[in-house]
Amino acid sequence: MPELPDVEGYRRLVAAHFVGLTVRRVEVLDAGVIRNSNARQFRKTVRGRTFCRVDRRGKWLVAHMDGPALVWHFGMTGSLVVVPRAAALDRYDRFILAGDEDELRYRDMRKLGGVWLAGGGAAIDEIIGPQGPDAWTVSLGDFAGRLRARRGAIKPALMDQRVIAGLGNMLSDEVLWSAGVRPARPAAALDSGEVERLHRALRDVLRRSRRAGRIPRTPSWLSSQRDQEQPICPRCHGQLERGTLAGRTALSCPNCQR
Numbered sequence: 001m002p003e004l005p006d007v008e009g010y011r012r013l014v015a016a017h018f019v020g021l022t023v024r025r026v027e028v029l030d031a032g033v034i035r036n037s038n039a040r041q042f043r044k045t046v047r048g049r050t051f052c053r054v055d056r057r058g059k060w061l062v063a064h065m066d067g068p069a070l071v072w073h074f075g076m077t078g079s080l081v082v083v084p085r086a087a088a089l090d091r092y093d094r095f096i097l098a099g100d101e102d103e104l105r106y107r108d109m110r111k112l113g114g115v116w117l118a119g120g121g122a123a124i125d126e127i128i129g130p131q132g133p134d135a136w137t138v139s140l141g142d143f144a145g146r147l148r149a150r151r152g153a154i155k156p157a158l159m160d161q162r163v164i165a166g167l168g169n170m171l172s173d174e175v176l177w178s179a180g181v182r183p184a185r186p187a188a189a190l191d192s193g194e195v196e197r198l199h200r201a202l203r204d205v206l207r208r209s210r211r212a213g214r215i216p217r218t219p220s221w222l223s224s225q226r227d228q229e230q231p232i233c234p235r236c237h238g239q240l241e242r243g244t245l246a247g248r249t250a251l252s253c254p255n256c257q258r
């Protein structure tokens, strides 16, 4: 699932290859990912427009054009790729925005993500909905206050975009494991030392994964064990635990996390 580092990677990709460029051709291969418009309207609105600026807001990407903005959410399997104009189609390419030389393609296997057209700032806010501060920039004081005000376990709190924006299942597990905090602990009951450790782990995990443009699967990361049948803790080498919390899987170490 694309989380903050992945979306940041897409932001940099679009900024590097498309800002300043005009969309010459729009090809909609599957209108199911065009969320608040239809294929014809989308083509008409986007063709001939120039990309001005690209922002990330939590797990959302906002590409401002000279006119409308494109607002992306990547769902479970969405991604953006830049390929030369003649490149073969991928079976999951859903639409194509072609510049003079390169094409920006939205690829999505499960089609839970998609793109919205927004006329201006208020429309963008409405599409994205209420969000907390970005996980990358939230201050320790703000973070602590938000956790104190929260009912329920810490993991769903970290994943709730209204608390902080940008984390999904994988990063929340990584941050909790890195800080040594069990995912089921009540958020409001964490002491100040634990909240500080969590905030530091958040910064550290995001810094390293932003640099990589995605969540690394290197052996020292919990994420390297996600798809293993018998996941082993990279720190203590004990067996990791797979639980369910608020309907999502949670991977944690019963030995390292308290």
Ligand SMILES: [Zn+2]
Pocket (backbone or CB within 6 Å): 233, 234, 235, 236, 237, 238, 253, 254, 255, 256, 257
């Ligand atoms: Zn461990």
